[in-house]
Amino acid sequence: MTSVIPVGPTRLSRPIATTVAGIVASMVVYGYGRTALDEMAARSLAIFVLAAVFWTAEILPLFGTALLVVVLQIILLASTGGLADEISGVLGVAEAAASEPPGTPISARAFIDPFASDVIMLFLGGFLLAGSMTRHGVDVALAARVLRPFARSSLALVYGLAALSAFFSMWMSNTATAAMMTALVAPLLAGLPDGHRFRWAILLAIAFGANIGGIGTPIGTPPNAIAFDHLNRAGYPITFAGWMLIAVPLEVLLLAIVGGILHARFGPESERRLALPTVQRPLSPRGKFTLGVLGLAIVLWLTGGQHGLAPGTVALLAAATLMAGGAIGSQDIEAIDWKVLILMWGALSLGIGVERSGLAGYLAGADLGSLPGGFWSAGVVVALIGVTVSTFMSNTAAAALLVPIALALALPGREELAVVAALSCSFAMVMPVSTPPNAIAYGTGQVPRWAMIQAGGAVTAIAMALLLAGYHFILPLAF
Numbered sequence: 001m002t003s004v005i006p007v008g009p010t011r012l013s014r015p016i017a018t019t020v021a022g023i024v025a026s027m028v029v030y031g032y033g034r035t036a037l038d039e040m041a042a043r044s045l046a047i048f049v050l051a052a053v054f055w056t057a058e059i060l061p062l063f064g065t066a067l068l069v070v071v072l073q074i075i076l077l078a079s080t081g082g083l084a085d086e087i088s089g090v091l092g093v094a095e096a097a098a099s100e101p102p103g104t105p106i107s108a109r110a111f112i113d114p115f116a117s118d119v120i121m122l123f124l125g126g127f128l129l130a131g132s133m134t135r136h137g138v139d140v141a142l143a144a145r146v147l148r149p150f151a152r153s154s155l156a157l158v159y160g161l162a163a164l165s166a167f168f169s170m171w172m173s174n175t176a177t178a179a180m181m182t183a184l185v186a187p188l189l190a191g192l193p194d195g196h197r198f199r200w201a202i203l204l205a206i207a208f209g210a211n212i213g214g215i216g217t218p219i220g221t222p223p224n225a226i227a228f229d230h231l232n233r234a235g236y237p238i239t240f241a242g243w244m245l246i247a248v249p250l251e252v253l254l255l256a257i258v259g260g261i262l263h264a265r266f267g268p269e270s271e272r273r274l275a276l277p278t279v280q281r282p283l284s285p286r287g288k289f290t291l292g293v294l295g296l297a298i299v300l301w302l303t304g305g306q307h308g309l310a311p312g313t314v315a316l317l318a319a320a321t322l323m324a325g326g327a328i329g330s331q332d333i334e335a336i337d338w339k340v341l342i343l344m345w346g347a348l349s350l351g352i353g354v355e356r357s358g359l360a361g362y363l364a365g366a367d368l369g370s371l372p373g374g375f376w377s378a379g380v381v382v383a384l385i386g387v388t389v390s391t392f393m394s395n396t397a398a399a400a401l402l403v404p405i406a407l408a409l410a411l412p413g414r415e416e417l418a419v420v421a422a423l424s425c426s427f428a429m430v431m432p433v434s435t436p437p438n439a440i441a442y443g444t445g446q447v448p449r450w451a452m453i454q455a456g457g458a459v460t461a462i463a464m465a466l467l468l469a470g471y472h473f474i475l476p477l478a479f
Contacts, residue, residue, distance in 0.1 A: 015059060022053030037362055039088060040106075043076045044357035048401070051350060055397035056389075062397060063339040066346020073353045074108045081108025106356050114348035118312035119218070119229040120341055125315025126219045129294060130172030131332040132322050136287035138294070139168060139180050147184075154198060154268050159259040161185065161205040165437075166213025166255055170220045171294070173337070174210040178437035181206040182444065189446070200451045201266035207441040208258050208429055208459055215426050216251045217301075218243050218311060222340065223399035226347050227422035233352075234407050236415040240301040240311045246419070250470075254463055261458055266451070286327045293318050293327075340396075347400030354404045376468075382406050382417050383468055386424030387460060395425040395435065420467060427463040429456040 026046045033042030047069060054065040074082045084106065114120065133139045150160030161181065168177040185202055192199055214221030218228040218240055224247075231238050283291065297318040301311055309317070322328045353359075382402065389398040399422050406417040429435060430453055432442035438456070441447050 018053070018057045019059050022050055022057070022059065025053060026050040038358050039091075040077055040084070040357040041359040041362055043084075044073075044353050044359040047072050047076065047353060048350065048359075051346075051397075052401055055401070061339070063342040063346070065397075066343045066349075069346045069353075070111050070349045073111045073349060077106050077353055077357055078108040078111065079105035082106075110352055110356055111349045114229075114352065115341075115345045117229060117348060118310045119225045119348070120344060121312030122219050122315045123222075123225060123341060123344065124336065125312065125317075125319040126172065127336045128319040128322060128328055128332055129290075129297065129315070130176060131335055132286075132290045132327045133172065133294065134176070134180070135332070136284055136290050136327065138283065138287050138290050139172075140184060141283055141287070144184070154201075155259070155263045157188075158201050158205045158263045158267070159255070161202060162209035162212075162255050162259050162262075165206045165209030166216070166251060169210040169213030170216040171298070173340075174214045174221060175436035175440070177213070178206055178210045178440045181210070182440055196268070197266040197451075198268045199446050200448070200455075201262045203441040203444060203447050204266070204452065204455055205259065205262055207435070207437040208262070208456070209255065210437040211426060211429050211435050212251055212254045212258065212463075215247045215423055216244060217247070219315070221426055222344050222347070222396040223403075223422040223425040225344060226351070226396070226399045227403050227418050229348055230351050230403050230407055231415055231418055234355075234415070236418075239304050241304065244302070247423070250423075250466060253466065254459070257462055258459055261455060265455060286325070289325050290322065290327050293321050293325075343396050347396060350400050351404035354408065359408075378409065379417060379420055379468055382421050383424040383464055386421050387428050387464055390425040390428035391430055395428065399425045423467055424464065427460050427467070429460050429463075431456070 026049045029049045030042050030046035033045045037045065050072070051065060051069050054060055054068070055062060059065070060068065075084075076082070076087065077084050079085045130139075146164055147157075147160050150156040165177055165181050168180070182203065185206070188202060189199055215224065218224050224243065228238060228243060297314055300307065300309060300314040300317075304311060304314070319328070386398060386402050389402070402421040402425065403418050406421040407414055409417060426435075429438060432438050432449065432452060438452060442449065442452060
C-alpha cells in the first residue's frame, strides 16, 4: 500500500517562509550595501547575511549551507573561474572584482584551497587517529584505568569523569568523547535508583567536561580550528603549543569549578559503592601501536617550534603511520565525518571572501573603540554575541561568522578578540541543542531539561566571566 506523506502548510510553510526571508534579507542588504560599499564588498555582505540566516534556521543541513557559501562566492566574487566580471557587466558596474589590494582579481582557487588547508588536514588526521583509538579499544582501556583512582568518593568520581572527558575531547571529537564516556558509565548508572540525582551529575560531568576540553587544543573543536587558521592567515602566527598555553589553564580552572557545582547541586546524600567499568582484555598489539602513535603526535604538536612541521602535517603523518601499520583501513576513511570538514571549509572560505572582497576593510572602520571601556567593551560585545548565537545554532557556524569580523575590527589586540570569539562559541552549555555532548546527555532520558539549564547556565556565566576578566592579560602570551 502506498502511503501519502502530507506536504501541506504544517510541513513546508515554515522552511519556505524562512528561506524566502533569508533571500530577501540578503538582497535588501546587497541593495543598501551598494550605496556605501564597493560592489564586491556588497556582494560579500549579502552572502554573509544569507549564510547567517541559513545556518541559524538550519534551512539546509549545516554542511549544505557551507557548500552553498563556497559556490556563491566563486560565482559572485571570482573573476578567474567565476562570473564576477560577467555579472558586473550585466548590472552595469564598471569596476572589476576588487580585492586586497584593490583592483586585483580574485581567483576561484581562493575559495577552493581552504579545503586543503593545514587546519582541515589537522582535523582529517585527527579523525583517523580517533577512529583507530576507538577501533582498538584504546579509549575505553585508558578511561577504565584512569577512572579507578577516582572511585573513593562521589566528588572524586565527578571530577574524574569531567577531567577524563576533557582530556579525550582535546584530541578527538567532543561528540565521540561524550558518546564513549556515556557508554562507559552505564554500569555506574545501573547501580543507582531510577531518577537518582547523582545520575544527573555523572552525565552532566561528561557533557560539560567534553565541551570544556574542546577549547584546549586547535583540534579540540572546529571554532578553535577556524580561529587558528584565520589568525595565521592574518599575520598573527600562533602555534599548537601557544594555543594550549592560553587555553589549558582556563580549561583546568573551569573543570575545577564544574566538578564543584555539579556535586554541590546533584551529589548523593550518602556515599555508596559504585560499579566501575573494567577492561575485559589487554590492549592488542595494534592498540599499543595506536597509543604509541598518539603519544608521538602529541609530542610533535607541542614541539612544532623546534622541528618546523605544521600541525596538519603531523596529523597526516600519524594517520599515514597508522595506515602503514595496519591499525586503520579503508573503512576508517569511509567513517570520517566529512560533513564537519565541509562545514569548516565553508567557514574558512567565508572568512576569505570577507577579506578578499574588501568587506573586511569596511568592517575595520567600525568604531567599537568609542564604546565606554573601549577595548574591554569590544571584548564583552564579541563574547556575548558568540555565546548567545552558539546557544541556538552550531558553534562552528557561529565562529565562522564572528571570527572574521573580530579580526577586521579597527582595534589594537584584535587577534585577542578573535580568540575570545572562538572560545565564547564553545561556552554555550545551557540548552540540550547547544552542543552535541549536551544533546547526548539529554538524549539518555535521565537528565531533566531544567537541571541542564540550571547547571549549564551557571557554568556558562562563570566561563564567560573568567574569559573576559583575563583575556587581555593571558591571551597575548599565545602570540
